[in-house]
Amino acid sequence: MTGHIDPTKEVFAQFRESDRPGPIHMLNLVRLKPRATYPDGREATGAEAYAAYGRDSLPVFARLGGKVVWQGAFELMLIGPQSERWDHMFIAEYPSVAAFVEMIRDPVYREAVKHRQAAVEDSRLIRTKPLPVGEGFGQIPQ
Numbered sequence: 001m002t003g004h005i006d007p008t009k010e011v012f013a014q015f016r017e018s019d020r021p022g023p024i025h026m027l028n029l030v031r032l033k034p035r036a037t038y039p040d041g042r043e044a045t046g047a048e049a050y051a052a053y054g055r056d057s058l059p060v061f062a063r064l065g066g067k068v069v070w071q072g073a074f075e076l077m078l079i080g081p082q083s084e085r086w087d088h089m090f091i092a093e094y095p096s097v098a099a100f101v102e103m104i105r106d107p108v109y110r111e112a113v114k115h116r117q118a119a120v121e122d123s124r125l126i127r128t129k130p131l132p133v134g135e136g137f138g139q140i141p142q
Contacts, residue, residue, distance in 0.1 A: 003031070003120065003121050003122030003123065004122055004123055004124065005116075005117055005120050005122075005123060006117065007125070012104075015097065015100075015101075015127065016097065016101055018097075019096075019097045019098070020097070020129070021096075022096070022129075022130075023093050023094060023095055023096065023130055024093070024094050024096070024097055024100065024127055024128070024129065024130075025069065025091050025092070025093050025127070025128045025129070025130050026091065026092045026093075026094065026100070026125055026126070026127055026128070027091050027124070027125070027126040027127075027128060028088065028089065028090050028091070028092060028123070028124070028125055029086045029088075029089055029123060029124040029125075029126075030050070030086060030087055030088040030089070030120055030123045031085060031086055031087055031120070031121045031122045031123065032045075032046030032047055032049075032050055032087045032088075032119050032120060032121060033046040033118075033119060033120070033121040034046060036048065036049035036115075036118040036119050037118055038114075038118045039118075044118070044119075046087075046118075046119040046120070046121070047087070047119070048119075049115045049116075049118045049119035050087075050088070050115065050116065050119040050120070052112075052115040053112055053113065053115035053116040053119060056108070056111065056112035056115065057103075057108075057109050057112035057113070059108065060103050060106045060108050060109040060112070061092075061103060061109075064094065064095070064099040064100075064102055064103050065094065065095040065099055066092055066093065066094050066095075066099070066100075066103065067092070067093050068090050068091070068092055068093075069091050069092070069093045070090060070091040071088075071089065071090035071091075072089045072090070073089070074086045074087070074089060091128075093130070
């Protein structure tokens, strides 16, 4: 089974078209391959390749106003497939949909993302709208 690595053209078009004012939060769940698979055959672990992606993409991410607002370490799947685990879990904030799209199109980022593609076995990237924190469960502030 092939994991989810990159968005499809259709979903990315939907992402761009569903613009709105204000920041977006991107929930990232990432599972790494034990060994990275680079098209040119270079050797690295998945963790080393993903670290290269983070290092090389950081200047673009920061220049466009991106920041990591939450990260955590996977411990246990309480509800969900017991075989599922995530090596990296974080929420990245972007000032706007346009800033995220600009990052994806930046030539420096496009080169850096090759490390991510080599490193990642499976991932989820979920766009969310930041909301004020409510007082309890089931209370979604407007």
